[in-house]
Amino acid sequence: MAIKLSNRTKLIKPSPTLSLSAKATQMRQAGIDVVNFGVGEPDFNTPEYIKAAAHKAIDANFTRYTANAGIIELREAICAKLERENGLSYSPKDILVSPGAKASILNVLIAVCDTDDQVLIPVPYWVTYPYQTMMADAVPVYIPTDVEDGYKILPAALEEAIEDSPCAKVLILNSPSNPTGAVYSRDELEAIAAICIKNDILIISDEIYERLVYDDVKHVSIASISPEAKEHTVIVNGVSKAYAMTGWRLGYAAGPTHIINAAGRVQEHTTSCVNSITQKACVTALNEEDDSIENMRKEFWMRRDYLFDMLMKIPHVVCKKPQGAFYIMPDISWYLQNNNQGIKKASQFCDLLLEKYHVAMVDGGAFGLKGTVRFSYANSMENISKGVTRFSEFLKEISS
Ligand SMILES: Cc1ncc(COP(=O)(O)O)c(C=O)c1O
Known part of the structure; x- marks a missing residue:
């Protein structure tokens, strides 16, 4: 008989950000051009x-x-x-x-x-x-x-x-x-x-x-x-x-x-x-900090502005402008209530978005907030642009 696990570990679920990244990596290895907004780490090299x-x-x-x-x-x-x-x-x-x-x-x-x-x-x-x-x-x-x-x-x-x-x-x-x-x-x-x-x-x-x-x-x-x-x-x-x-x-x-x-x-x-x-x-x-640290902050700042502006142009996406870190968490509730795919939860939304439009992002439910998704902008401008365009096209497709 298999050894019984502790009650403590039964409560602990895998990290959704790590499992999402693993899925995105797998797709990339299969030759798919995935934009991964799930990552929680800077895309820069250590100075x-x-x-x-x-x-x-x-x-x-x-x-x-x-x-x-x-x-x-x-x-x-x-x-x-x-x-x-x-x-x-x-x-x-x-x-x-x-x-x-x-x-x-x-x-x-x-x-x-x-x-x-x-x-x-x-x-x-x-x-x-x-x-x-x-x-x-x-x-x-x-x-x-x-x-x-x-x-x-x-x-x-x-x-x-x-x-x-x-x-x-x-x-x-x-x-x-x-x-x-x-x-x-x-x-x-x-x-x-x-x-x-x-x-x-x-x-x-x-x-x-x-x-x-x-x-x-x-x-x-x-x-x-x-x-x-x-x-x-x-x-x-x-x-x-x-x-x-x-x-x-x-x-x-x-x-x-x-x-x-x-x-x-x-x-x-x-x-x-x-x-x-x-x-x-x-x-x-x-x-002995040099200017590489400040340069990374400035780059994140530029990306935040760019991503936020792009999201604000999408109808029915509700978003608060973040003041720090490298995440944006828009509310997509309107699309969960008004779509032609039977999508009810942000987790289903994220699954379909990854499958059909090759964009990975984390369901806000993982952070305790239903009806939202989390973008990480620890990503190049090029990827941010490509990924938000796909996100916007996906929203259009499911709500038309
Ligand atoms: C809010 C918050 N605290 C702590 C950490 C962990 O940082 P470290 O890499 O130092 O363990 C993270 C990493 O994602 C984080 O987002």
Whole structure:
């Protein structure tokens, strides 16, 4: 008889973004010209100055286990970054370097959640948050948002969720947001911080898209609102998105020492330290940044404008202009209600779009928001243009 799986893993579904990318790759290998709007990673190469530092680390035989929490130069470089860019003062003992921001979040959740504690998650959310909450034996509580409010939680909704959740322990906040590109303003963060402080809720502030903001929008870390807010926050950040380093696997958590220590103990018995060469490369990435990082942001900004303008020309597509990250999440509900193909759900829509028009995108249901789809504009202008044209033709065909 097959070994029975744990109840915990039965709740965990595969990542829809990863399985979509696998399907798109398969089609490409079969010679089909697929435009993939599903990818959640920059299409740029890691900048040369970072790669050079990695070569140097290998040549110097920097290839052994390091301190579990990360090499001291790197934790110092992270502290310097937090001071320089966020006006926050941390010391290396408040920093835990992990194999990706994904791992940072799980380490912290395991460190702070007891069985049946509740984790507040604004909708739409990054697909991983609910599953990591369940892996920590905690329970996700979803906070609704509205397109009118830019998909950001209102203080009243947060207060109501806390009132209804006697075991609320953590709020996961993600600004700039995957999947909507929403960015919280300082005023909005002040209101959220005040509620969390009053109710002793820990904020896990996922700031992985911090550098990717557009127009005159400024990223504000909720930890910088006040000393009390800092005491109630663990910042999670990393190099994957802004530095085009997804495959290097490095993220970090910065927060109250006792939480960072506990998360570090979790890491000691799971992954241990991050790859030693990656750590050296990241010291250079943070300390010696050149203009390649800003150039990537400008390119994303141009693509955002182009994609958004194209989407706005399509009738009945409702869309909020994203202020950050590299995603746009239009509402296509009208087409789900008015089509000649029997399509009722965004997931069926995405399947048919991929099959007939060779455009891959993720169903918004995966992020908790029905009637929407998510475009990633981590894609060339040429592909964006080709893909949106096909998307628009598909909408015309199914609604005529
Ligand atoms: C909101 C958000 N947080 C965290 C991550 C994970 O980043 P990392 O590559 O550092 O694990 C992602 C990656 O897609 C993300 O979208």
